[in-house]
Amino acid sequence: MNRHVANMEKGFLMSQAKMEDIISLCKRRGFIYQGSDVYGGLSGTWDYGPLGVQLKRNIMNLWWRMFVDERDDIYGVDAAILMNPKVWKASGHVDTFVDPLCEDTVNHRRYRTDHILKDNGIDADGLTMEQMDELIAEKGIKSPDGNPLSKSRTFNMMFKTSVGATESEDSVAYLRPETAQGIFTNFKNVVDSFYPDLPFGIAQQGKAFRNEIAPRDFVFRSREFEQMEIEYFVNPEKWQEAFDELLKSTHEFLEALGLDPKNIHELDVPPEDRAHYSKKTIDIEYDFPIGKEELMGIAYRTDFDLMNIQRVSGKSMEYTIKGTNEKFVPHVIEPSFGVERALMAVLSSAYREDEQNGSKRVYLALPEHLAPVKFAVSPLLKNKPELVEKAREIYANLSKKNPGRVMWDDNGNIGKRYRRQDEIGTPHCVVIDFQTLEDDTVTVRERDTTEQRRVKVEEL
Ligand code: ATP
Numbered sequence: 171m172n173r174h175v176a177n178m179e180k181g182f183l184m185s186q187a188k189m190e191d192i193i194s195l196c197k198r199r200g201f202i203y204q205g206s207d208v209y210g211g212l213s214g215t216w217d218y219g220p221l222g223v224q225l226k227r228n229i230m231n232l233w234w235r236m237f238v239d240e241r242d243d244i245y246g247v248d249a250a251i252l253m254n255p256k257v258w259k260a261s262g263h264v265d266t267f268v269d270p271l272c273e274d275t276v277n278h279r280r281y282r283t284d285h286i287l288k289d290n291g292i293d294a295d296g297l298t299m300e301q302m303d304e305l306i307a308e309k310g311i312k313s314p315d316g317n318p319l320s321k322s323r324t325f326n327m328m329f330k331t332s333v334g335a336t337e338s339e340d341s342v343a344y345l346r347p348e349t350a351q352g353i354f355t356n357f358k359n360v361v362d363s364f365y366p367d368l369p370f371g372i373a374q375q376g377k378a379f380r381n382e383i384a385p386r387d388f389v390f391r392s393r394e395f396e397q398m399e400i401e402y403f404v405n406p407e408k409w410q411e412a413f414d415e416l417l418k419s420t421h422e423f424l425e426a427l428g429l430d431p432k433n434i435h436e437l438d439v440p441p442e443d444r445a446h447y448s449k450k451t452i453d454i455e456y457d458f459p460i461g462k463e464e465l466m467g468i469a470y471r472t473d474f475d476l477m478n479i480q481r482v483s484g485k486s487m488e489y490t491i492k493g494t495n496e497k498f499v500p501h502v503i504e505p506s507f508g509v510e511r512a513l514m515a516v517l518s519s520a521y522r523e524d525e526q527n528g529s530k531r532v533y534l535a536l537p538e539h540l541a542p543v544k545f546a547v548s549p550l551l552k553n554k555p556e557l558v559e560k561a562r563e564i565y566a567n568l569s570k571k572n573p574g575r576v577m578w579d580d581n582g583n584i585g586k587r588y589r590r591q592d593e594i595g596t597p598h599c600v601v602i603d604f605q606t607l608e609d610d611t612v613t614v615r616e617r618d619t620t621e622q623r624r625v626k627v628e629e630l
Pocket residue numbers: 380382389390391392393395397464465466467506507508509510511
């Protein structure tokens with residue numbers, strides 16, 4: 171084995187270890203559990219525990235603040251998950267939202283053909299299903315269990331359900347596979363209610379569902395997940411400047427998540443790999459512990475979606491420039507973020523191990539504005555009522571200023587409390603001792619440096 175391969179394997183093993191460590195920390199400390207765990211789980215679903223839900227909300231609220239609240243050109247909506255099936259016919263999802271599926275001919279396990287190729291070192295982007303099958307035959311690629319693979323067929327990723335008391339072709343509905351269509355279908359409503367100047371955007375956050383053939387890599391590829399999407403409507407002549415501005419804002423958001431720019435990569439998707447209607451797509455990839463993978467994407471989708479709605483609904487999607495008779499169907503730039511992938515990037519960038527007083531310490535160096543718990547409050551000794559009373563008073567005051575972000579922690583000795591709080595990323599541990607009773611100062615111990623300072627209570 172040459173040194174390069176050995177190092178690559180070492181790197182791979184280290185990153186695998188890191189992923190497993192993160193998954194185990196998430197479960198142990200109440201961030202993320204396997205969905206329906208008590209019944210043996212349901213593949214591709216995850217439940218957020220008390221700390222995970224807070225971290226996820228902090229990420230989603232930051233996004234909403236930066237893209238909706240702090241801008242006057244982007245409006246928020248919250249559309250229904252169940253939509254008229256015509257939406258998915260018009261958008262092309264019913265016919266083309268498919269992945270290539272192949273099957274182990276012996277044990278009938280199913281795989282995504284492009285993933286089988288990827289796992290064998292072949293990039294399948296831009297290949298047709300027939301080309302993928304030819305490569306599998308040519309290279310003699312077998313299933314992970316060593317058996318021959320069937321030819322591929324397409325598999326539609328939308329979950330089908332039925333609306334109302336009778337099940338028939340007319341009652342079919344789909345769980346939305348993206349939040350974007352809930353925005354496009356409200357384009358006319360927002361224009362009629364607000365008549366915003368172009369360019370303007372509409373944003374939505376919410377659940378999306380995809381029947382992924384092979385969910386994998388923790389929350390990275392789930393069957394139920396959340397998206398944060400914007401459709402930004404523009405005059406077609408001015409698409410490029412809007413694209414550049416949204417790309418810049420995207421990088422600002424990723425920076426606010428605390429992600430190191432050296433782990434963020436822009437992939438200018440070549441024409442043969444883009445959707446046919448897209449004139450430009452940039453995938454933002456991130457160096458996850460599982461490798462460099464798509465974190466989010468930003469695409470110039472032309473007028474494809476609004477024109478489809480106009481064609482199928484028969485309603486005009488034209489926008490009239492104020493004070494003129496100039497009318498056209500706006501073009502659109504779509505930044506599309508996945509919440510789980512953002513969360514996984516945040517966790518893997520924050521995960522650290524170091525040594526303190528001769529033993530290994532695990533901590534999450536989360537940015538303060540994202541950490542689920544901002545302050546942990548403890549009395550130095552829990553059997554001294556005067557310390558407990560003072561600590562409860564400080565805890566109540568801090569909780570009022572930071573609702574939901576302050577934790578009471580009086581279990582075990584102080585050293586153990588610090589380690590527990592480090593592991594969940596709490597930046598500040600506040601300890602109330604006898605001196606507090608005299609001069610109203612507390613010890614604040616900082617997570618990253620482990621330094622302790624004496625601070626006046628009112629300065630917290
Ligand atoms: P991939 O190629 O990885 O399957 P995609 O290109 O199909 O992703 P989009 O349709 O562009 O993804 O969806 C926009 C974003 O939604 C992605 O960048 C990702 O962050 C998120 N996303 C998509 N599918 C999943 C999933 N199964 N689980 C978690 N997040 C997802």
